[in-house]
Amino acid sequence: MTRCRCAFFVRFAAIVLLCAMGALPARSQRAYFVDGYHGGVWGHYPRHYTRFMLDKLEEYPAWKLNLEIEPETFDWVKQVDPEGYGRFSAWLADPATASRIEFVNPAYGQPYLFNISGESIIRHLDLGIRQLRLHFPSLDFLTYSSEEPCFTSALPQLLRSFGFRYASLKNPNTCWGGYVRAHGHDLVQWQGPDGTAIPTAPRYGVEALKPGSTWETIGNTNSREFIGAALRSGVRFPVGMCLQDAGWYNGPWLGDNTGGYQPNKHVVWREYFAEVLPQVDAPIWRLSQEDIQVSLVWGAQVLQRVAQQARRAESRILLAERVAAMDWFFDQRAWPGATLDRAWKNLMLAQHHDCWIVPYNKVDSLSWAGKTAYWTGQTLAAADTLLAVREAAPDSNGTPLTVTNALPYRRTDIVAHRLAATDSGEGWEAVDGQGRTVPAQWVEGGADGYRTVLFVAEVPAMGRRTYRLVRTGAARDGFVHVRREGPCYIVESDRYRIAVDTARGGVITSLKATGTDATEWVDAQQGEGLNELRGFFPEEQRFRSSAEYPATVRVLENGPVRFRMAVHTQLAGHPVVQELRLVSGQARIDFGLAIEWRGQPQIAQFIETDYRPERRRKAFYSDRHKLLALFPLALTGQRVAKNAPFDVTESRLDDTFFGRWDSIKNNIVLDWVSVTDSPGQQGMALFTDHTTSYVHAQGHPLGLTVQYAGKALWGKEYGVEGSTRMAYGLLPHDGAWDKAGLWQEDDYWKAPLVASATAGRDTASMLAFDKPGYQVSGLVVDGDDLLVRVFNAAGDATPLEVSLPRKPARAIVEELDGRLTERLEIRPVDGNRHAFRLAMPRFGVRTVRIGFDDMD
Numbered sequence: 001m002t003r004c005r006c007a008f009f010v011r012f013a014a015i016v017l018l019c020a021m022g023a024l025p026a027r028s029q030r031a032y033f034v035d036g037y038h039g040g041v042w043g044h045y046p047r048h049y050t051r052f053m054l055d056k057l058e059e060y061p062a063w064k065l066n067l068e069i070e071p072e073t074f075d076w077v078k079q080v081d082p083e084g085y086g087r088f089s090a091w092l093a094d095p096a097t098a099s100r101i102e103f104v105n106p107a108y109g110q111p112y113l114f115n116i117s118g119e120s121i122i123r124h125l126d127l128g129i130r131q132l133r134l135h136f137p138s139l140d141f142l143t144y145s146s147e148e149p150c151f152t153s154a155l156p157q158l159l160r161s162f163g164f165r166y167a168s169l170k171n172p173n174t175c176w177g178g179y180v181r182a183h184g185h186d187l188v189q190w191q192g193p194d195g196t197a198i199p200t201a202p203r204y205g206v207e208a209l210k211p212g213s214t215w216e217t218i219g220n221t222n223s224r225e226f227i228g229a230a231l232r233s234g235v236r237f238p239v240g241m242c243l244q245d246a247g248w249y250n251g252p253w254l255g256d257n258t259g260g261y262q263p264n265k266h267v268v269w270r271e272y273f274a275e276v277l278p279q280v281d282a283p284i285w286r287l288s289q290e291d292i293q294v295s296l297v298w299g300a301q302v303l304q305r306v307a308q309q310a311r312r313a314e315s316r317i318l319l320a321e322r323v324a325a326m327d328w329f330f331d332q333r334a335w336p337g338a339t340l341d342r343a344w345k346n347l348m349l350a351q352h353h354d355c356w357i358v359p360y361n362k363v364d365s366l367s368w369a370g371k372t373a374y375w376t377g378q379t380l381a382a383a384d385t386l387l388a389v390r391e392a393a394p395d396s397n398g399t400p401l402t403v404t405n406a407l408p409y410r411r412t413d414i415v416a417h418r419l420a421a422t423d424s425g426e427g428w429e430a431v432d433g434q435g436r437t438v439p440a441q442w443v444e445g446g447a448d449g450y451r452t453v454l455f456v457a458e459v460p461a462m463g464r465r466t467y468r469l470v471r472t473g474a475a476r477d478g479f480v481h482v483r484r485e486g487p488c489y490i491v492e493s494d495r496y497r498i499a500v501d502t503a504r505g506g507v508i509t510s511l512k513a514t515g516t517d518a519t520e521w522v523d524a525q526q527g528e529g530l531n532e533l534r535g536f537f538p539e540e541q542r543f544r545s546s547a548e549y550p551a552t553v554r555v556l557e558n559g560p561v562r563f564r565m566a567v568h569t570q571l572a573g574h575p576v577v578q579e580l581r582l583v584s585g586q587a588r589i590d591f592g593l594a595i596e597w598r599g600q601p602q603i604a605q606f607i608e609t610d611y612r613p614e615r616r617r618k619a620f621y622s623d624r625h626k627l628l629a630l631f632p633l634a635l636t637g638q639r640v641a642k643n644a645p646f647d648v649t650e651s652r653l654d655d656t657f658f659g660r661w662d663s664i665k666n667n668i669v670l671d672w673v674s675v676t677d678s679p680g681q682q683g684m685a686l687f688t689d690h691t692t693s694y695v696h697a698q699g700h701p702l703g704l705t706v707q708y709a710g711k712a713l714w715g716k717e718y719g720v721e722g723s724t725r726m727a728y729g730l731l732p733h734d735g736a737w738d739k740a741g742l743w744q745e746d747d748y749w750k751a752p753l754v755a756s757a758t759a760g761r762d763t764a765s766m767l768a769f770d771k772p773g774y775q776v777s778g779l780v781v782d783g784d785d786l787l788v789r790v791f792n793a794a795g796d797a798t799p800l801e802v803s804l805p806r807k808p809a810r811a812i813v814e815e816l817d818g819r820l821t822e823r824l825e826i827r828p829v830d831g832n833r834h835a836f837r838l839a840m841p842r843f844g845v846r847t848v849r850i851g852f853d854d855m856d
Contacts, residue, residue, distance in 0.1 A: 030263045031227045032239040032272050035063065035253050036102075038147035038174075039246035040070025040110070041077075042363060043354055046247050050077050050084035054091060056251040057100060063252050064266045068105040068147055068243050071131035072345075078135070092136045102268035104145040104168075104243075106132055109348035112177065113152040114292060114668060115307070115691040116351050118646035118791065118845065119777045120314055121152070122816060124348055125162055127341075129817075143269035147171055147243035148353050149178045153289040154646035157196035157845060161816040166273040168201040169287075172220035173242040175209070176713060177357050178294030178664050179217065180287075182207055185235050187273075187282040193647040193843040194792075199273060199282055206233040212614055214661040221254060227261040237276040239267075289642075289649040293664040298693035299603075299626045299708035300718040302359045304726065306372045307690035310350050313376035313383070315750040317343050320383035322406035322779045323754060325786065326462065329766050335781040336386055343382035350375040360716050387754055399469040401430070402760030405459035406751050408769040408776050408802075412458045413748060414561065414583050417755035418450045419469075426475040430455040430467040433762050439476045440469060441559035454561040456584060457753055461768035462776075466760050478558035479584045482565075489553050493563065493582045496589065506551035506567030506578060507532045513732070520634055521684060521732055527632035527701050530730070531578055531591065533571050535603045535627030535707065544572040560584065571627075574598055588687070588745060590729045593629065593706070597720040603627050604710035605659065611715040616661045620712040623667065623695050624657050628703035631686065631730065637678025640696055641737045643671050643746075646791060647843055648737060655697030669694040671746045675702050680736040687729040687749060704728055741772055743793035763805075764833070770801040777845065786850040792840050802848075803835035810851040811836045824848070 037053065039045050046052075057063060078085045091097045106128035113121055132139055144159050145168035159167060167190060169180040182203045190200035203217065206229045210216040218226045222240040230238035242253045254260055267275075297303050321340060327333040350372045354361065359369040366374065403415055415430075428440040438455050445451040459465045480493045487503035492514065499510035507529030512518035522529055533546040551569040556579075558564075563582040570576055579592035605625040608618075619625075640651040649666075656667035669686070673694050676683030686694070688704060695703040706726065712718045729749065733740035767776070767788060773795030780787050790800065813822040824836040840846050 029231060030237070030265055031222050031261050032237065032265050032267050033222050033254060034066050034145070034168075034239060034241040034243075034269060034272065035266055036066030036068070036104070036243045037246045038068040038243040040073040042070055042072070042349065042352060043110070044245055044247040045069070045073050047080050048084060049246055050081055050088050052249065054084070054087050057091075060252055062266055064100045064268050064271075066102050066104045066145060066243060066268055068110070068145070069103070069246065070110055071106060071108055071128045074132070074135045089136060093138060098138065099271075100268070102143060102270055103132060103139055103141060104143050104269055105150065106141055107150070108345070109350075109352040110146075110148070111150065111348070111351040112148065112294070112353045112356060113150050113155065114289070114294060114644065115356065115670065116310070116645065117314060118154060118158075119318065119789065120347070120351060121155075121158060121645055122778065122789070123344055124351070125158065126816065127344065127348065129162065142166060143168065143273065145170070145241075145243070145269055147174045149175070149180065149292065149294050150353060151180060151292050152645045152647075153287055153292065153649070154192050154194070154644070154843065156190050156192035156198040157194050157646075158816065159198055160196055161845075163815070163817045163819075164198065166200065166269060167198050168241070168269060170201060170203050170207075170217075170219060170241050172203070172207070172217040172240070173244075174215060175217065176215050177296060177353070178292070179203060179209070181291040181293055183285060183291070184283065185233065186237050186280040187277060188285040189282050191284050191286045194841050194845070197284060199277055200285075201239060201269075201272075202285070204230055204233065204235055204238075206230055206235075209662050214614055214616055222261045222264050224259070224261050236280060239272055288652070289644040289647060290652060290666040292666055294666060294668070295621060295664045295693075296356055297620045297708060297712040297718055298623065298668075299705040300620070300712060301707065301709075301720050301724055302369050302718065303356060304690060304692065304724070306350075306355050306359055306369055307692065308726070309372055309376040310347070310355075311690050313347050313350065313379040316383040317347060317379050318778070319406055319751045319754070320386040322462075322751070322776070323404055324386050325779045325781055326404065326406065326464075326766055328781050329786065330464070330763050337781075339382050339386065340780075343379045346375040346378040350379070357713065388756060399757060400759040401467045401469060401755045402758050403457045403459050403465050403467060404754045404756070405461065405463060405465075406754065407462065407747050408765075408767050408774070409461045409744070409772065410459070410765075410768075411461075411748070411753070412456060412585065413753050414454060414586070415457045415753045415755045416452055416454050417757070418445070418452050419757065420450055427473040428453070428469055428471050430457070431470055432458075432465055432467050439560035441476075441557070441561040443557060443562075454559070456561060459753060460763070461765040463765045464760055464763045466762055476560040478563060479560055480558055480563040480582060482555060482558070489565075491563075491565065491580070491582075494584060495587060496582070498580070498589075500553060500565075500567060500580070501529060502551045502553060504528050505532065505546035505549050505569040506553065507547050511732070519682065523632040523634040523701070526699075527630050530631050532630045533576065533627060533706065534630055536605060536625035537572055538602050538604055538607045538710075540572075546571045546576055571595065572601065574601070587733075588729045588731045588749075591727065593724070593726050593728075595707070595724045597723065600709070600719050602710050603707050608711040611711045613714065617659055618661065618712070619710050620708055620718070621661070621664070622657070622659045623693050623705055624700075626705050627707035628695060629706050629728070630701045630703045631684070632701035633675055633684050635675060635677040635682060635684070638675050638696070638698065639678060639680070640673060640675055642669055642673040642694070643743070645670065646845055648794075655700065656693075656695050657697065667693045667695065669704070672742055673702070674733075674737045674740070674742060676736055681734065683733050683736065683740065685731040685733060685737070685740065685742050685745070687731065687746060689727040738773070738794035741794070743775055744772060747775060766804065768803050770803070771795065774800050782849070784852050786852070787847060788850065789845065789847045790838060790840070792842050792844045795842065797839070797841055799837040799839040801829075801835050801837050803829055803833045804850070805833055806852075807834040808850045809853045810849075812849045812851070813838070814847055814849050816847060
């Protein structure tokens, strides 16, 4: 054997040995790369970018595009770049070229998903798909993928119902808002809370966060290091990804791949799954909402206002939509489809992820925050028009009021309606059609000559009840008794005994149910009391608390229906008003908070004078140091549950605290968070008027994030402007979150009874559910059909019975893309009602098309 041949075999043997030991990947193993673009007309999309993409596709025949482009973009492109639009349409119409493009996220407003309702997510996907197919009729939607962390745990069943086959949980190039927990190898079956699964490309267990970065993982290019690590870990078909910002002019992200891994193949996602899925095992991953490790600048005043405006508009348009469906059913009014579509489009733009992560950035002449205020204002105006809330003056014969309940269960709840002011606010009652009376309470109005009347009405499920306001001349006492005991005001209602300590800033030092043997809810050892405000002021290098100052108390209302008390105190020199609200018969205790800021305080762990984006430790991550509303609870072995879109997460976190980008924990409260004792016998739920963060740990009380002030993303100064205002509620409850009916309580908050000063008529229930634990998520009219979407929020798996006051021609369960899945039997039940039974698992969502052939 010659020296040359001997040296060759030595080198060959060394390479084989290194490959066997995992030091080098086998060079014949192909890697894949998902390239494409993200953005749109609202985010970023230059005027002639459509033709640029096509030019580059023609220049690089092996290149392929995965597109996450706002659907409204193509309305604009059609006008400003008709040549590019025409070429793009022709490209997508030709199967030979269309195979090189896949639309991977058709959501209308590109929302984060984890911060809005499940119904809003459905509307984004539905409207976005319809909008894109108006331009490109041959499009199919098979893979969901996003460049931002636009994920939520319940997504699998929604994607499957829309006809998607695959999903990706990677966002390796834009992790500013977070990322999904690293897990698994090639593919997993992402299983949602209802049990539905979808084949998914995860962030690999070895796909680390990139050193020196706070926005990338190592998977954003197919480097030798990334692909080598993936292959050594057992990934057989490694895939990297980058959806570039529309407006970047790189062409192929990997360029000529100099120094990168070879061989490499550009793919659209559907191509990758079709090729790889048959060759690998894809184990089930029961992904929790806490596996979606996301964080925004929670507590920043600008983000708080964006979240409040979006929540209010979302709740109001859903309520208006249900009332419009009832008007169609009972009164044969025309369905206002065009008005609702415009209202939803505005709301969806306000739910765009850029509204939440870059609220200060300019969109056109306004910032994203300014556009959010405009868009939600348009949605609210449409909703108010549809609700047709009319005002009138009481007269001697009794002012008629028609009260509408838009929820599928009978409820007894407060009604608030504005009427022209009367000469006296005392001695009024509300009388229903059967002559039953309830006390009415008048609330002083403003300078516009109107006052608000309050009374507690009982209204059938998704029905109407008429009342008349009449004057009796006899004043009613308030249902709350207030007395002074030392520094404390003792507030006793029909349900609670509450002690408000003025010596400690008006914190609640005792909360018990009415009765001699009632349980104490306040843990005096863990904090000053319920409703203490506490945060770290770095300029003083110490925590400051509202309990440091004495408070003054003023009773604002104490009538037969509602009680309001204002607690005036301060926090580090800033005036604070905390309002306590009780309603007769209502279990939830409501609070309002207003802080009038003087100057520009810093409220954060530390002041970042030299902000650098690549630094992983950030002041805005430390919720422990933000201004918090604290709720020390006397519950042993505390356990936390919190809702998410179409899901509830029973937390596995030891604590919610983190301070670095590489250790994000999902500490988000969407609508409510509940803390129970370890046996699950008693609990306290905290409701909030906007998506934000909460804090909790063993030894640290439950807290709601109120204010952050300091530098945050991209070095922007997140300051305060005017007052901070928010609303929240506490609900003591027996049992765990499901037995306590927390979803239903949230419905009460978001969908109040609606009163109109009209002479209406009592109605039966348009839709009535026979047991609790289910929600009407959405209710719309489609031709002669009523589409009702039902969510099994906390019910068992036994079928739900849904009854109507007339017999429908058909009841069909259909998927979100219109595919029929089941015909339901319709049978007569009590009286003249007819019903069908609907089965679904817990956290399941079903859409039923109820057909009426004689609605005209």
